[in-house]
Amino acid sequence: MVPQQKYIDREKSWLAFNARVLQEAADDTVPLLDRLRFLGIFSNNLDEFFRVRFAAIRRLSLSGISGEKYLGGVSSEQLLHDITEIVIQQQTESLEILQDIESKLEKENIFIIDENGISQEQENYLKDFFIQKLSPELVTIILNDLAEFPLLKDTLGYLAVKLVMNKNEEIRYAVIEIPKTINRFVVLPSTNEKQYVILLDDVIRHNLESIFNIFDYKSVSAHMIKITRDAQLDIDSDLSKSMIEKISLSVKDRRIGEPVRFIYDQEIEEDTLNFFLDKMKIVSTDSIIPGGRYHNRRDYMDFPNLGRFDLLYKSNMPLPIPGLNLEGSMLEKISKKDYLLNAPYQSFSYLTKFLREAALDPKVTTIKITLYRLAKNSQVISSLINAAKNGKKVTVQIELQARFDEVSNISYAEQMKTEGIELIFGIKGLKVHSKICVIERFENDKIKRYGFISTGNFNESTAKIYTDVTLFTSHQQILKDISKIFDFFDVNYRVHRYKHLIVSPHYTRTRFLKLMDREIIHALAGRKAFIKLKMNSLSDFEMIDKLYEASNAGVKIQLQIRGICSLIPGIKGLSENIEAISIVDNYLEHSRVYIFGNAGLTEVYISSADFMARNLDGRVEVTCPIYDQDIKNELIDHFDLGWKGNVKARFHSFELDNKYRQRDGNPIFRAQLETYKYYQNKLVQAVEKVDC
Numbered sequence: 001m002v003p004q005q006k007y008i009d010r011e012k013s014w015l016a017f018n019a020r021v022l023q024e025a026a027d028d029t030v031p032l033l034d035r036l037r038f039l040g041i042f043s044n045n046l047d048e049f050f051r052v053r054f055a056a057i058r059r060l061s062l063s064g065i066s067g068e069k070y071l072g073g074v075s076s077e078q079l080l081h082d083i084t085e086i087v088i089q090q091q092t093e094s095l096e097i098l099q100d101i102e103s104k105l106e107k108e109n110i111f112i113i114d115e116n117g118i119s120q121e122q123e124n125y126l127k128d129f130f131i132q133k134l135s136p137e138l139v140t141i142i143l144n145d146l147a148e149f150p151l152l153k154d155t156l157g158y159l160a161v162k163l164v165m166n167k168n169e170e171i172r173y174a175v176i177e178i179p180k181t182i183n184r185f186v187v188l189p190s191t192n193e194k195q196y197v198i199l200l201d202d203v204i205r206h207n208l209e210s211i212f213n214i215f216d217y218k219s220v221s222a223h224m225i226k227i228t229r230d231a232q233l234d235i236d237s238d239l240s241k242s243m244i245e246k247i248s249l250s251v252k253d254r255r256i257g258e259p260v261r262f263i264y265d266q267e268i269e270e271d272t273l274n275f276f277l278d279k280m281k282i283v284s285t286d287s288i289i290p291g292g293r294y295h296n297r298r299d300y301m302d303f304p305n306l307g308r309f310d311l312l313y314k315s316n317m318p319l320p321i322p323g324l325n326l327e328g329s330m331l332e333k334i335s336k337k338d339y340l341l342n343a344p345y346q347s348f349s350y351l352t353k354f355l356r357e358a359a360l361d362p363k364v365t366t367i368k369i370t371l372y373r374l375a376k377n378s379q380v381i382s383s384l385i386n387a388a389k390n391g392k393k394v395t396v397q398i399e400l401q402a403r404f405d406e407v408s409n410i411s412y413a414e415q416m417k418t419e420g421i422e423l424i425f426g427i428k429g430l431k432v433h434s435k436i437c438v439i440e441r442f443e444n445d446k447i448k449r450y451g452f453i454s455t456g457n458f459n460e461s462t463a464k465i466y467t468d469v470t471l472f473t474s475h476q477q478i479l480k481d482i483s484k485i486f487d488f489f490d491v492n493y494r495v496h497r498y499k500h501l502i503v504s505p506h507y508t509r510t511r512f513l514k515l516m517d518r519e520i521i522h523a524l525a526g527r528k529a530f531i532k533l534k535m536n537s538l539s540d541f542e543m544i545d546k547l548y549e550a551s552n553a554g555v556k557i558q559l560q561i562r563g564i565c566s567l568i569p570g571i572k573g574l575s576e577n578i579e580a581i582s583i584v585d586n587y588l589e590h591s592r593v594y595i596f597g598n599a600g601l602t603e604v605y606i607s608s609a610d611f612m613a614r615n616l617d618g619r620v621e622v623t624c625p626i627y628d629q630d631i632k633n634e635l636i637d638h639f640d641l642g643w644k645g646n647v648k649a650r651f652h653s654f655e656l657d658n659k660y661r662q663r664d665g666n667p668i669f670r671a672q673l674e675t676y677k678y679y680q681n682k683l684v685q686a687v688e689k690v691d692c
Contacts, residue, residue: 040301645671
């Protein structure tokens with residue numbers, strides 16, 4: 001099928017990515033408990049999509065703007081309708097997958113029961129559980145006589161309750177908030193080697209009589225509902241307020257954001273549904289989605305393992321980096337050569353070790369770092385505070401507008417400020433998304449710099465499941481460029497020139513366009529020309545057009561794009577030299593690696609930036625060239641391992657059908673497992689080299 005258009009709508013492409021996550025939940029070769037985890041990830045992704053992207057399109061529609069120029073040729077109103085239809089279909093599929101998983105869990109003697117399947121022994125256990133733990137946490141609101149309908153939060157699930165009274169069959173409505181303070185899944189006592197789990201929702205349903213015993217009713221029913229609100233931040237322009245105050249107020253306003261999605265149990269009575277839709281002012285421009293008995297299925301990410309590790313992916317221990325000892329001095333090693341960390345295949349502990357060493361080293365005078373998303377109990381923050389206590393001058397640029405991490409980052413900012421750390425809150429109109437750190441050390445009567453540049457966040461929790469690469473270096477010119485970026489944070493009306501780094505918003509777009517132009521020139525001259533790009537998302541039309549131009553010039557282009565891909569590959573006369581795949585597997589592919597053939601003089605870059613307008617023009621991003629030949633080769637190998645994948649790799653296509661790459665007689669090649677083996681072999685080779 002030859003498309004009439006040049007681009008795939010980014011929202012529909014994103015929904016196709018989430019469908020790939022759903023494919024993992026449906027895959028019989030994925031361990032059962034991990035299938036539940038993927039179901040939770042699918043739901044969590046969808047929640048964020050509606051809070052941000054759907055909300056933005058809805059704002060466009062309500063403003064009366066068609067939006068076709070920004071939305072790839074489709075109107076905002078039509079796109080809202082299309083999204084709702086796609087999501088309804090995906091939600092239906094996810095329910096079928098959940099039922100399949102539950103039936104297979106029963107064959108493993110794991111039973112997820114509801115309030116109708118409780119045994120006497122379980123009844124006694126749950127009675128005590130309800131009285132001691134659940135009942136004190138419940139928020140129950142009788143709605144009929146309230147002057148104002150209560151605010152329902154979009155992070156919670158609710159039971160919509162209908163009471164039919166004995167007197168005149170009067171109907172009363174209530175809402176019960178399902179508490180987040182208690183695990184959604186209640187593990188019941190085992191019986192005859194059978195394990196039982198019941199959802200908190202059903203424990204509440206089982207105790208409706210106890211909750212509403214003061215009312216004289218003849219029937220009671222409860223069905224789950226869930227609301228999603230617009231989560232866009234509207235930042236106050238009041239100059240008298242600090243950035244922390246502005247973000248804090250905006251985050252608080254998020255809880256009263258306009259509803260954009262309403263999901264309900266399709267078994268709910270029509271009058272109950274209409275009551276809630278009316279009282280909550282849900283209108284036709286919102287996405288109203290019928291679903292199953294349970295919502296907030298993101299909670300399945302935390303389904304208890306029940307000690308059944310045979311039903312989970314085997315956990316691979318993070319490997320050491322050859323030649324870099326966590327027990328020795330990292331700075332001493334880095335002073336002699338660059339090192340690359342590829343997490344989670346290798347241990348993220350190297351990054352925190354670097355900061356801890358800098359915090360204690362008497363010769364280190366300053367530490368400068370950018371922070372975007374952090375772990376709940378961040379070792380990075382602890383190391384920086386430790387450095388400040390040791391008299392180092394510590395400067396931290398922390399992004400207060402990191403979506404859904406605003407509250408956490410504000411808390412960390414206040415904590416660091418108390419410890420005397422100098423804070424920078426970014427630049428008006430620009431998020432700081434770069435992942436950089438530079439330290440200054442006094443050596444031989446002069447300052448020497450050390451640092452690291454990464455494709456991902458300095459977050460030891462997500463580093464266990466996100467693939468990202470980090471370069472440790474003492475390359476003085478690269479690190480001088482990093483210092484210039486911190487100067488830009490201080491005086492941002494001055495645009496610096498960088499000798500080595502490619503920095504958004506001033507240089508990234510033009511530099512990558514030039515790199516692609518160079519490949520076009522090589523191809524037209526008959527020289528070897530190729531482009532290999534690994535990123536999270538590709539949606540910028542100008543970059544896509546340049547890739548089309550390169551394809552038509554004969555440049556061979558390989559794209560590994562996990563998420564959004566607005567480019568249409570493999571179309572004769574448009575993109576016949578472009579192939580594009582997406583890998584969705586146990587780890588989340590997050591690293592950005594850019595490789596240009598350059599007629600045999602291959603250039604390799606790592607970056608914090610995707611090819612999206614926001615990364616190219618609206619954020620501070622950093623792309624770093626790789627000069628060490630061994631690390632170059634390693635990153636090329638890393639890309640090629642992903643490209644060989646034929647188990648978890650799907651093709652990007654205009655049809656958005658997520659077809660798996662065919663093996664065509666080739667042996668099974670699961671890219672993430674083979675990448676781990678690759679690093680195991682590098683370790684063995686390093687040991688053998690030392691022994692020789």
